[in-house]
Amino acid sequence: MNLSQTPIAIAVATTQTTCPYCGVGCGVSASMKQDGSIGIKGDELHPANQGRLCVKGSALGETVDLDGRLLYPKMRGADGNMRRVAWDEALDTVASTFSAIVAEHGPDAVALYVSGQLLTEDYYIANKLMKGYIGSANIDTNSRLCMSSAVAGHKRAFGEDLVPLAYEDLELADMVVLVGSNAAWCHPILFQRIARIKETKPHAKLVVIDPRRTATCELADLHLPVKAGTDVWLFNGLMSYLAHRGARDNAFIEAHTNGLNEALAVADADCADPATVARICKVDLADLLAFYEAFAGTEKVVTGFSMGVNQSSAGTDKVNSIINCHLITGRIGKPGMGPFSITGQPNAMGGREVGGLANMLAAHMDLDNAVHRDIVQGFWASPRIADQPGYKAVDLFRAIEDGRVKAVWVMATNPMVSLPDADLVRRALEKCELVVSSDIIEKTDTNAFAHVLLPALGWGEKDGTVTNSERRISRQRSFLLAPGEARPDWEIICDVARRMGFDGFHFDGPHAIFDEHARLSAHRNGEPEAAVGGAAKSRRVFSLAGLAGIGKPQYDALQPIQWPVQRLSDGSVVGTARVLEDLRFTHADGRARFVATVPRNPANQTSDEFPLVLNTGRVRDQWHTMTRTGKSATLANHIPESFIDIHPQDALLYGVREGGLARISSRWGAMVARVQHGGGIPRGSVFVPIHWNDQSASDARVGALVNPVVDPVSGEPEFKHTPVAIEEFRVAWHGFILTRHELALDDITHWTRVQGRDFTRFELAGRSNITDHAAWARKLLGVDDPEADWLEYEDLTDGTYRAVHVVDDRIDMCIFMSARPDLPSRSWLAGLFAKQQLEDADRVGLLVGQPIEKGADAGPTVCSCFGVGRNTICDAIRSKGLKEVGEVTACLKAGGNCGSCVPEIKKLLVEIKTVDAAEVA
Known part of the structure; x- marks a missing residue:
């Protein structure tokens, strides 16, 4: 960290907050160290992680410096360059342009594109402005890209977007099925909970369904490598198997569901024969039957699914085909069983609570329901309410390119990189009349096209709530002062709303917004409403009624709690570990729905041109x-x-x-x-x-x-x-640079920038033939002093060239090049940059391209938590005869923190055992 740019701490005391990365929602204890750096460790009292953090969470302290931060409002001038402006000028521009476009072209000519990185309070205000005051549902989110299929599947099956389970159900289950989820890498702390279950319950089984053999499969009892896109065939086949092998729960089906006959008829039509399913899914028939039999014979089954299910043109049907299998067996609403959507982002769930998607209203209400629209508009006392869905993410940027949407405000996301057909996004932003971006980083692919940049607060600076995959609301608390002129997202949005002439945006802090959010969740929740075909209830499971009226002290002290939240007669507030235990679903008749899921191939198939x-x-x-x-x-x-x-x-x-x-x-x-x-x-x-x-x-x-x-x-x-x-991709040479300075690489054919601890690393490749390596390298690195301490070696026969610039006996820059991609170890060279003075052996090693001292090269990092390299692990396994992961951990610490490297250590143990056995033979 560059300490000269370290944010100033508000207090040295430890702050309990929440990690800003995946949907596990781990608790974090953050504190300032005496040297000004940020101390990070897991919050032992947070129920999501119980003190554990993955390496991303553990490294949060390395990401809060101000390098590259957007610190002041900026606007693009007539010359195309960005200039610093006052907040008033930036906000007036956004408000007046949005207002003018709405006045001329209507409310659907403007849009917001937001993010699961926003806090719930930010999300709520953005949704309120767009749907209740501007009057358009053109607000969508990058969560559309990761979990909207789960939302749609939940609503079709349950009548509401409900995740029935809690993390503790993974520990109560006797069988966990992970579908399209590399949890070992993407949700490491949750995966470690599963790993510990297998240690304490030897009979517990883990099944992984994934086209790839990922790190998660290393722990699995069974891996089904299904052909990509065939999940519906697999689960329709399972449903048919359960229905005809005596595994169905007829009493539950009769009392609490509708639609079984239609759904089962579809499943039986194409998937009744396991051999057919195995052939379509390209899995071994014996393995398929083993999965079907285990699912049928195990009552407590949790089926966790993630991006491999959701991110599909048949994603919603995949979700419902999984839910169907739990409904037909009655495995829902009880401990240790049920379908479990494992969320990708830290606040994708919070965004769903406040209606952050273009086809939703706040508090789990429906945009296409006139009663719900009346409830929300009445509560907000807003001048209008959106009455039709807005553009979803992909369609939104098509609409911008077509000119139907003329202004877009992007918050906390980078669609130029994350959206599909990303070059369309580039074309759309180039054509858009006004592109506004609220961000913490100035230079992103998306911000390059912004007309107005608004500096937002980042993690550690902002204050609010997030909701994780198990519906647990946790506080993100600030422990750093706002840098520069950065401001909270909710405050920026409120300022724009007021400048557009809208009331209803006066809040004295995020606690007041949360209180309004909680009160809306309880407002008219459960009163009778008219429905087509008879009486219905507007009861919504989502409710924060127990937190309505919360004041700032209570908000500041809020402990992690799962919704729905109730207040008991004694005044205490309680959450709910799992929903649907009463088997009352939110459909008008109170029943769950089986959904007929017709299997279909992905929309675009391979061809001779794209095989x-x-x-x-x-x-x-x-x-x-x-x-x-x-x-x-x-x-x-x-x-x-x-x-x-x-x-x-x-x-x-x-x-x-x-x-x-x-x-x-x-x-x-x-x-x-x-x-x-x-x-x-x-x-x-x-x-x-x-x-x-x-x-x-x-x-x-x-x-x-x-x-x-x-x-x-x-x-x-x-x-x-x-x-x-x-x-x-043919190139004439490969190379890399490690440097303590910024470099311009515009003339390099291919490059990647990598952040080092004491340097920046660039991986390079070029197509031009270099005749004078020394002159070329000196020019690229900016070393024009003929008296510089410049070590170099060149072999014209194989195109090898390496050079090192030394300043005051300390390595300053180095470049290594070859006609082949197999270049010297970067980890060894990184260690040399940490030295205050090079030794003679180091200089010799630099010239020969390898360390002179044995053990100096740790190899590529395997355990990031403790910085343990592959070579170090392999050497220890061989020299000490290590046989188990636990022995490696005891020797080197590797695998002893978040555990996400454990699958890789297991692979190394197997590989070394195999190689040694072959050498003996």
Whole structure:
């Protein structure tokens, strides 16, 4: 961290807050250390994580510096350059332009695009402004991209967006099924809870259903590597199997559900024969039957699903096919069983509570329900209320490109990287009359197209609530002063609303907004309402009635609590661990719905031109588009650059080599990344991570390739199935630079920027033939002093060149180049940058391209929490005869914190045992 830019602490005392990353919603204890850095550890009293943090959460202290922060409002001038302006000028511009466009073109000509990174209070105000005062439902969120299929599936089945379970149900279950979820990397703390269950309950089973063999599979008793897009066939087959093998709960079905006959008829039509299902899903029949039999024979089953289910053009049907299997067995509303949507973002659930999607109203009310519209408008005393759905995320940016939406305000997200067909987003923003962005980082791919930049508070500075995957509301508390002129998102929105002439936006803090949110959740909740076909109730399970009237002291002291929240007669406030225990659903008749889910293939299939299927997702130590995690040297060590994971036989077929660069392309765009054989990808598929962007790499935005087709119900895009082609990206040389200075790399063909602890690292490749390496390298690095301490080595026969610039006996910069991609260890060189003075052996090692001292190269990072490299782990396994992960942890600490590296350590143990056995043979 650059201590000269460290935010000033409000107090040295420890603050209990919540992690801003995934939907697990871990509690964090943050405190200031004497050197000015931020101390981070898990909150032992928070029920979500009980003191544990994954490496991303543990590294939060490395991400709160002010490098790259947007600190002041800025506006783009006539010359195209951004200039600093006063808040009044920026807010007046936003308010007056929005008002003028609405007056001329109507309310649907403006839009907000928000984020699961917002706090619930921010989300609430944005939704109130757009739907209740501007009068349009054109507010959507990047949560559309990760969990909207789960929302739609819940509403179809239960009548309301309800996650029935709590995390403790994972511990109560005898069988956990994870579908499309690499929880070991994406939800590590939740995954470690599952791992501990298997240790304490040897009979408990874990089944993983995923086309890839991910780190999560290393713990699984059974892995079903289904063909991408065939989940509905699999679960329709399971439903049919349960129905005809005596596993159905007829009493529950009769008393509490509708629609079984229709849903079962569809399932039986195509999926009654397990052999047919196995053939379609491309799984072993014996493994399929083992899963079906285990599900049928185990009462306490939790089925957790995540992006692999939701991010599909059939995502909602996938969700309902899973729920159908729990309904037919009556495994819902009871401890240790049920369908469990594992949320991607820290506040995707909070956004759903306040109606953050374009087809919802606040407090779980429906936009297409006239009574609900009346309830919300009456409570807000707003001049109007949106009465039809707005544009969902993908359609929103199409509408901007078409000119139907003329102004957009983007909050806390980076759609230029995260949306599918991302080049369409570029075209849309280029054409848009007004692009406003509220952000904490100034230079992002999206902000490059903004006309107005508004500096928002970041994690550690802002104050409010978030809701995790188990409906648990937790406080994010501020412990840092606002840097520069940054302000809370809710306050910025309120200022714009008042400038547009709207009342109803006067709040003296986030506690007041939360109170209004809580009161709305209880307002007219449960009173009779007219419905087509007879009387119905407007009862909504979501309710914060017990927190209505909350004051600032109570808000500041609020402890994690699950909704619905009630206040008892003695005045105490209680939450609810699991919903639907009373088996009363929110449909008008109080019954759950089976939904007929007709299996169908993804909308775009492979062809001769695009023969491979692209799957996208996260890696272990990065988050979204890396605007925060990309600042952390700890997190950069695990996977420093984007990659294309491909099966070795496909790599041979298409002429690409492991370690080399390849270009993948689709109908929508192209990108370049390094090829790897991760060992878990099936033939016919490739996997590329989502995180890299134009700020961190020259050409690695995978969103530019992604198929923009969406689920017809939820509007969620098809991130897991894009037909692509792959070809070698030929270059003349490969290289890397480690430097303590900023560099301009405009003339380099391919580059990736990686944050180091004492330096910045650039991975390079070029197509030009360099005749004078020394002159070229000195110019690139800016070393023009002929007397500089410049160490270099060159071998013209194989194109090898390496040079080191030393200042005051300390390494300042180095460059290594070769015609081949197999270059010296970066981890060894990183260790040299930490030294205050180079030794003679170090200088020799730099010239020969490898460390002289044994053990100096720890290898690529495996355990980021404790900085333990692959070579260190392998050496310890061999030298000490380690056989189990626990022994590795006892020896090196690796795997002893968040546990997300445990699957990799297990693989190393197996690999070394296999190699040693082969050598003995």
